[in-house]
Amino acid sequence: MKHARIAWAGAIHEAVESDGELLLTRSPWVGKRLKFDEVVWLPPVAPAPQARTILALGLNYADHAKELAFKAPEEPLVFVKGEASLIGHKALTRRPKGVTYMHYECELAVVIGRTAKHVKKENAYEHVGGYTVANDYAIRDYLENWYRPNFRVKNRDTCTPIGPWLVDAKDIHDAYGSPMNLSLQTTVNGKVTQSGHTRDMIFDIPTLIEYFSAFMTLQPGDLILTGTPDGVVNCEVGDVIVTSIEGVGDLINTLGD
C-alpha cells in the first residue's frame, strides 16, 4: 500500500493510493476519492511524538564519491537534518539569489517502523516500515570544511522535498526482492540528468541500520536518506526536478525565489 498525507478542504488527511486516485482513510471523509492535483501533498510521515531523527548519507554511491573527487569512505559519512527542512511533493524549494551551484540529490529514504537498538544486519529489515523518495538539495556555494557537509548547505528551509508516498516495506520486498534492487532517476525539465541503481550503494540498508543502531536507538518514523548516485547538475529558478525511484514514486519539485 502507498500512503500519503495531504491537505485538502481545510484540514490534513491520511490517504492511500487507489486506482490512480487518492482514497481518504479516516473519518469524516473515509471513502472519499480525490485526484492527485486536487490536494496539497505533505511529507508522508506522521508527526512524531519527539524530534524525528533524520540521518542522511554522503558519498554512499561509489560513482558519486568519485564525481566529487573523494575516495569511498571506510565508514558511513552521515549528517543529521532537522524536520523543518522537509516539504512535500509538488512543492516549491527556495533557491537563494546569487548562488551558482544548487543541485538535487535523488535518494531512497528508509522509514523506520519498529524501534531499532543493537540490530544485526540479518534482522535489519524487520525494523523498516517503508520507503519513500527524498530530494536532498545542496547548495555548494556554502560548503565549508567544518562538520562538512555543514548545515548552511544541508539544513535549509524547504530544501528536503520528500514523498509523494510512504510505500509499505512489504510491497517493495515482494515486488523487487529488496530495496537494494531499484533504479533511480532524476529529470530536470524532462531531461534525464541522473540515473543509478540502489545496488551500487557502498553501505547497503541492512549495514546502515546495524551501524547506526549500534550507538543510537532509532524510533518509528525516523528516516535514513541513503545517499545519491552520480549525475548532479546545477538547477535554476523555474526548473522542475523529478526524482524517481522504481516502485517507490516520482517526487516533483520546482525551484522558486
Next chain:
Amino acid sequence: MNPIGPSEARFWPQGTVYGALLNFQQEWNLRANQMADAPYKGAPKAPVLFIKTANTFTPSGGLISVPSAVAEVDIGANLAWVLGADAKPMACVLVNDVSIPHESYYRPPVKFKCVDGFLGVGTKARHIQQVITDAVVLTVKVNGREVQRVNYAGTVRKSQTLLADISEFMTFQEGDVLLLGSDCLADGKRPRAKPGDVVEISADGFETLVNLFSGEAA
C-alpha cells in the same frame, strides 16, 4: 503547544535540538593557527552546527552510559535557548552536551555526539526575561570538585548574533532548542567524565543539572 511544557512539569525538548561548535573565543583562539590548514582550509564563516538527536535526551538525575569502547567522555556544559513560535528565545535551560572526545571537526560528529543518552537536560527552563544570557556563568563539578567555569561573556557570537546568523538559512520551529556553546579548558580539551562520576552543571537561579555516568550495560 507550550514549547517548554506545562509550567509545573519538568522541561523536556519538544523540538529539534541544535548546537553550536567553536562558539567560545578561548577554543577559537587555540585552533586559529590550524584553521587555514587541511582539511579545513579556512576559518568557519557560518555558525558550525550539529544536532543532538532525541535518543540522546537524559533527564537530570538520570544515568548517562559511557560506551565500553571509550574510557571517558567530554562534558559539554551549555546554556541553551528554547525557541518560541516566532523563532525567538522564550526560555533558558542547562544541558550537558556529552561527546566522545574527537580532535577533528572536519566531518559531522554523529557517532561522537548522537550516542544514546548523550544529552543531560536540566529540569526547569527559566523564562528568557529572567536571564541575561550573555552574562550567565556555568560551574561544572565532577564528584563535587569544580573543574570548569564557563562565562558566556566569552562567546564568539553573542546569543542574538548566533540566532540571527543561523536564521539566515533555517527557521527555528516552536520548541526547538539551541545550545549556545560549550567552552574548552585552557589546554583545549573539555572536562571528562568516566563511569562512576557524578557531573553537576549549575548557574545562579537555575536548578542544578546532575547526571551520574555509568559503564555500558552488558
